[in-house]
Amino acid sequence: MNFDVLTLFPEMFDGIKHSILERAQENNLININLVNIRDFSENKHKKVDDTPYGGGAGMVIKPDVVNKAYESVCKPNSRVIYMSPQGKNLNQKMVERLSKEENLIILCGHYEGIDQRILDKIVDEEVSIGDYVLTGGELPAMVLIDSVSRYVEGVLKKDSIKEESFSNGLLEYPQYTRPEVFENVKVPDVLLSGHHENIEKWRKKQAIFATCIKRPDLLKNYNFTDQEKEILEKIKNEVPNTK
Numbered sequence: 512m513n514f515d516v517l518t519l520f521p522e523m524f525d526g527i528k529h530s531i532l533e534r535a536q537e538n539n540l541i542n543i544n545l546v547n548i549r550d551f552s553e554n555k556h557k558k559v560d561d562t563p564y565g566g567g568a569g570m571v572i573k574p575d576v577v578n579k580a581y582e583s584v585c586k587p588n589s590r591v592i593y594m595s596p597q598g599k600n601l602n603q604k605m606v607e608r609l610s611k612e613e614n615l616i617i618l619c620g621h622y623e624g625i626d627q628r629i630l631d632k633i634v635d636e637e638v639s640i641g642d643y644v645l646t647g648g649e650l651p652a653m654v655l656i657d658s659v660s661r662y663v664e665g666v667l668k669k670d671s672i673k674e675e676s677f678s679n680g681l682l683e684y685p686q687y688t689r690p691e692v693f694e695n696v697k698v699p700d701v702l703l704s705g706h707h708e709n710i711e712k713w714r715k716k717q718a719i720f721a722t723c724i725k726r727p728d729l730l731k732n733y734n735f736t737d738q739e740k741e742i743l744e745k746i747k748n749e750v751p752n753t754k
């Protein structure tokens with residue numbers, strides 16, 4: 512999968528050149544192509560912005576410069592994402608959908624914004640990473656690249672995604688490793704029992720319990736199996752405010 516990132520601050524993306532994403536790039540599973548919008552300014556001072564028509568504070572990024580940066584990377588199947596607090600909130604479903612794309616162009620805004628005419632021309636989708644305002648689209652773009660890359664085949668081990676929070680609609684069950692006793696707290700007996708069916712049941716109960724306590728809003732859209740409904744009935748009394 513190829514990410515073309517249009518940004519004024521390519522250095523900020525050093526943060527996603529490590530660990531799993533580093534390996535994914537080395538193995539050519541993903542490619543992150545950083546494009547400095549400033550390189551496309553024809554102004555002798557490499558100016559990319561100007562004052563807003565109509566007055567007001569701040570500067571607006573010019574449409575012609577962004578257009579040239581865009582044209583330098585655009586392929587017939589590119590999908591253009593504009594990182595903006597006005598966009599649709601990123602969630603796991605969206606992440607999974609975007610991971611099916613071959614070429615994503617991610618446009619990062621800064622200052623007061625980008626001239627509306629180029630946004631209208633090239634943007635397919637506006638995406639926000641939450642209801643708060645950051646100084647620019649670079650951190651959100653990194654969040655998007657990280658979350659989407661995890662779904663690209665080969666980036667993670669096969670079963671990693673299946674059991675994690677959100678991917679099946681519930682939060683994750685708690686995990687334990689050695690030592691068996693840490694500061695007088697023992698690992699739950701069932702995990703040491705070697706009884707796979709009981710371990711599965713316990714994990715399911717813990718996942719439902721954690722979701723009830725921490726993110727009850729997720730339960731509305733969750734399709735409970737009969738076995739899970741039974742578990743939910745049993746733990747109802749242990750969870751405050753669960754219907």
Ligand code: ADE
Binds near residue numbers: 638645651
């Ligand atoms: N740019 C500034 N704030 C943002 C946010 N919350 N999400 C995406 N892009 C942004």
